[in-house]
Amino acid sequence: MVGERYEVEVGPVAHGGGHCVARHEGRVVFVRHALPGEKVIAQITEGTTASRFLRADAVEILEPAKDRIAPPCPFSGPGKCGGCDWQHVTPGGQRKLKVQVLTEQLAKLADLTPVEAGWDGSVEPVGGKLPAGQVPAWRTRVQYAVDPATGKVGLRKHRSHDIQPIDRCLIAAEGVTELGVEAHDWPGVASVEAIAASGSSDRQVVLTPAPGAQLPLVELDRPVSISRIDDQGNFHRVHGRTFVRERAVGRTWRVSNGGFWQIHPEAPDTLVDAVMDGLDPQWGENALDLYCGVGLFAGALADRVGEDGAVLGIESGKQAVDDARHNLAALENVRIECDRVETLLPRTGITATDLIVLDPPRAGAGRETVAHLAGLGARRIAYVACDPAALARDLAFFREGGYRPVSLRAFDLFPMTHHFECVAILEPVGGE
Numbered sequence: 065m066v067g068e069r070y071e072v073e074v075g076p077v078a079h080g081g082g083h084c085v086a087r088h089e090g091r092v093v094f095v096r097h098a099l100p101g102e103k104v105i106a107q108i109t110e111g112t113t114a115s116r117f118l119r120a121d122a123v124e125i126l127e128p129a130k131d132r133i134a135p136p137c138p139f140s141g142p143g144k145c146g147g148c149d150w151q152h153v154t155p156g157g158q159r160k161l162k163v164q165v166l167t168e169q170l171a172k173l174a175d176l177t178p179v180e181a182g183w184d185g186s187v188e189p190v191g192g193k194l195p196a197g198q199v200p201a202w203r204t205r206v207q208y209a210v211d212p213a214t215g216k217v218g219l220r221k222h223r224s225h226d227i228q229p230i231d232r233c234l235i236a237a238e239g240v241t242e243l244g245v246e247a248h249d250w251p252g253v254a255s256v257e258a259i260a261a262s263g264s265s266d267r268q269v270v271l272t273p274a275p276g277a278q279l280p281l282v283e284l285d286r287p288v289s290i291s292r293i294d295d296q297g298n299f300h301r302v303h304g305r306t307f308v309r310e311r312a313v314g315r316t317w318r319v320s321n322g323g324f325w326q327i328h329p330e331a332p333d334t335l336v337d338a339v340m341d342g343l344d345p346q347w348g349e350n351a352l353d354l355y356c357g358v359g360l361f362a363g364a365l366a367d368r369v370g371e372d373g374a375v376l377g378i379e380s381g382k383q384a385v386d387d388a389r390h391n392l393a394a395l396e397n398v399r400i401e402c403d404r405v406e407t408l409l410p411r412t413g414i415t416a417t418d419l420i421v422l423d424p425p426r427a428g429a430g431r432e433t434v435a436h437l438a439g440l441g442a443r444r445i446a447y448v449a450c451d452p453a454a455l456a457r458d459l460a461f462f463r464e465g466g467y468r469p470v471s472l473r474a475f476d477l478f479p480m481t482h483h484f485e486c487v488a489i490l491e492p493v494g495g496e
């Protein structure tokens with residue numbers, strides 16, 4: 065089957081892999097590099113005659129959609145780099161696809177229309193609208209793979225360990241490009257993560273050595289800190305600092321190796337603004353910041369609830385907790401606990417709070433955690449989500465707990481890919 069080609073009519077975009085749904089002889093085919101409404105030649109990339117569904121790449125476009133453009137990136141296309149899904153789509157067209165995905169996930173998993181979710185049905189562009197064919201350079205963290213045969217970096221192909229060699233990533237932030245990682249040889253290295261902090265000149269590379277190899281001497285085009293990851297996933301300083309300083313929401317944030325920080329430079333301010341607008345924290349209120357990372361939302365909440373209020377952050381990453389405590393050390397009304405939310409919440413003894421922010425990983429918070437949160441009687445809850453399916457599932461659980469979304473916003477914080485970020489504000493059903 066793999067390698068066979070069929071003419072198909074392309075149906076709607078599907079959640080998750082940057083692909084659209086088509087059918088061949090009754091069987092679903094997930095087609096990448098296609099757009100809804102197109103007629104294409106799809107070449108099968110995965111599946112057998114026994115598979116429930118097939119995967120394919122659109123290798124020839126017979127009838128193009130009006131949102132199709134020539135991919136500006138030479139490394140994008142069938143069988144090439146798996147990093148971007150939608151280089152072949154206008155910026156507006158990409159946001160339309162994201163709108164369709166969110167609409168479908170809300171309907172399917174939460175039984176909500178956009179209006180019922182408090183959503184205006186748009187995915188908001190971030191950082192200004194760009195004309196078709198121009199690519200925003202937004203990725204402040206890029207994970208390169210190294211080809212062991214050549215020592216040159218590249219990016220992984222879609223659903224593959226194979227590497228597409230590259231000499232430039234168009235979505236990489238200027239600070240990452242300036243490091244010149246692509247121009248160097250990396251013998252003995254399995255992967256290179258390049259980080260360019262926003263609002264500071266901190267630059268860092270994190271190297272994963274190939275098994276049994278010695279790290280090479282690294283000389284890049286500008287000063288850079290270097291760390292390495294051992295085979296247990298622990299970070300070690302090689303040169304310079306083991307953290308970068310990011311600037312956002314009026315503060316400087318220490319983010320150590322392995323700690324979470326939003327990749328788009330405008331994401332922290334965009335998301336904090338959306339959460340604070342939605343929650344409208346009042347002086348003296350108590351708030352929870354769950355899955356708090358290095359303390360982004362906790363800091364903003366603490367400023368607003370003031371010394372009469374209190375904020376508790378919970379985060380499971382030990383290094384992120386150290387960073388959060390360091391970043392917010394000047395705020396006496398903030399406490400950060402290191403544990404898993406689902407483990408710690410039932411043990412905190414907290415039975416009520418005014419406000420909750422939760423920003424869980426892709427899997428979402430899940431039924432039990434949501435049920436616990438719904439029992440705390442919060443006036444408002446802000447749910448920050450990087451996966452629309454997990455958001456929709458958790459919104460359905462919140463409904464069981466007596467909460468409904470009163471507003472939902474979606475932000476195009478990962479242009480050229482199928483990813484986007486949402487902020488939902490929930491209130492108890494029945495109001496105040």
Ligand SMILES: C[S@@+](CC[C@H](N)C(=O)[O-])C[C@H]1O[C@@H](n2cnc3c(N)ncnc32)[C@H](O)[C@@H]1O
Pocket residue numbers: 324325326354355356357358359360361378379380381384403404405406423424425
């Ligand atoms: C999407 S990030 C959000 C971080 C932070 N709110 C921010 O915007 O910078 C999710 C965070 O949750 C943490 N995490 C993952 N699973 C967790 C769990 N079960 N309990 C607590 N924290 C968890 C991760 O380490 C990560 O820092």
